[in-house]
Amino acid sequence: MTSRKTLVLVTGGAGFIGSHVTERALRLGYRVRVVDNLSTGDERNLAAFANQIEFIRGDLTDPAVCRNVVRGVDTVFHLAALPSVPRSMADPWGSHHHNVNATVQLLMACRDAGVRRLVYSSSSSVYGDTPVLPKVESMEVQPRSPYAAAKLAAEQYVLAFGRAGLVEGVALRYFNVFGPRQSPHSSYAAVIPAFFAAAQEGRTASINGDGQQTRDFTYVENVVAANFLAATGPSERVNGSVVNIGAGDRTSLLRLVELISEVTNREVRVDHAPPRSGDVRDSLASTDRAHAVLGYSPMVDLREGLGRTWQWFQESLGELTPTTIAR
Numbered sequence: 001m002t003s004r005k006t007l008v009l010v011t012g013g014a015g016f017i018g019s020h021v022t023e024r025a026l027r028l029g030y031r032v033r034v035v036d037n038l039s040t041g042d043e044r045n046l047a048a049f050a051n052q053i054e055f056i057r058g059d060l061t062d063p064a065v066c067r068n069v070v071r072g073v074d075t076v077f078h079l080a081a082l083p084s085v086p087r088s089m090a091d092p093w094g095s096h097h098h099n100v101n102a103t104v105q106l107l108m109a110c111r112d113a114g115v116r117r118l119v120y121s122s123s124s125s126v127y128g129d130t131p132v133l134p135k136v137e138s139m140e141v142q143p144r145s146p147y148a149a150a151k152l153a154a155e156q157y158v159l160a161f162g163r164a165g166l167v168e169g170v171a172l173r174y175f176n177v178f179g180p181r182q183s184p185h186s187s188y189a190a191v192i193p194a195f196f197a198a199a200q201e202g203r204t205a206s207i208n209g210d211g212q213q214t215r216d217f218t219y220v221e222n223v224v225a226a227n228f229l230a231a232t233g234p235s236e237r238v239n240g241s242v243v244n245i246g247a248g249d250r251t252s253l254l255r256l257v258e259l260i261s262e263v264t265n266r267e268v269r270v271d272h273a274p275p276r277s278g279d280v281r282d283s284l285a286s287t288d289r290a291h292a293v294l295g296y297s298p299m300v301d302l303r304e305g306l307g308r309t310w311q312w313f314q315e316s317l318g319e320l321t322p323t324t325i326a327r
């Protein structure tokens with residue numbers, strides 16, 4: 001990944017995080033191909049730079065699509081997934097198919113096409129609900145949803161292909177990513193866009209459970225930076241590694257509501273819904289390995305990230321119509 005003319009593939013590039021990886025790759029001077037089936041993604045996420053990328057609408061569960069999209073590619077940023085715990089509870093097979101089968105198809109295509117490295121977007125959900133904090137990569141994993149199990153399975157395929165010398169692979173376990181372009185519209189909306197939408201529309205925000213549960217909220221720019229460190233780091237350190245990508249700090253949902261009230265200058269009221277099955281109680285990343293393996297440190301903290309995200313919400317006012325966010 002040395003030449004500025006290097007071609008990179010972003011799977012799931014029309015999604016929230018993938019669109020940011022795409023934008024950064026363009027800024028760094030790479031040629032960028034995006035593949036997305038637009039199941040949860042939206043081409044509008046790519047609108048500002050659509051004429052600078054090659055966009056292929058396709059589904060990675062189809063081996064022919066995988067073979068087509070990896071042609072001439074040096075590095076794959078593999079973000080395509082059905083990223084939802086509740087959705088995986090409702091449809092475990094769909095979760096497995098799009099998260100695991102698609103990844104194995106993609107890996108086989110990468111092997112056959114001589115792709116140098118694949119950077120996989122994994123998830124902190126693989127750790128499950130153990131009380132031990134922070135989560136370190138060496139601890140036992142205990143997925144407690146089909147989504148978490150699928151992310152773990154796909155992650156392990158990526159690492160196994162890497163260690164077997166088929167395609168270099170590295171897995172990044174993200175902790176609760178947030179930022180501009182994260183949709184508040186999905187019935188599975190993540191908590192930060194859901195709270196911002198409530199602030200914007202003057203609605204009561206809904207919290208599943210008592211609100212004392214904690215998360216390591218990670219601004220998207222930190223995750224994007226980690227992807228490029230993982231793509232360019234030396235093989236002997238990076239290949240076959242799994243690393244946490246978080247902010248290394250945890251915040252309760254009730255504290256998050258306070259911060260959102262401060263950032264938006266609007267009082268956000270909350271009501272409480274029953275806890276969601278499959279959710280974990282507390283989450284916090286150890287970023288020691290990410291620092292050692294990738295040279296990663298979070299650059300944007302929660303408050304700064306919330307400010308930037310709120311700015312985006314306001315600028316997008318016309319596009320983000322009031323919505324019913326599932327409770």
Ligand SMILES: NC(=O)c1ccc[n+]([C@@H]2O[C@H](COP(=O)([O-])OP(=O)(O)OC[C@H]3O[C@@H](n4cnc5c(N)ncnc54)[C@H](O)[C@@H]3O)[C@@H](O)[C@H]2O)c1
Nearest residue numbers: 012015016017036037038039040041059060080081174177
């Ligand atoms: N957002 C988070 O907090 C978070 C946390 C941990 C891990 N992750 C992982 O990061 C990645 C990106 O998540 P996101 O939040 O940007 O979600 P997203 O839904 O915005 O992006 C996923 C993209 O993948 C596409 N896609 C799904 N199945 C596909 C298929 N079979 N073929 C082609 N495209 C397909 C979707 O249309 C969408 O554009 C996912 O792998 C997710 O598991 C996200």
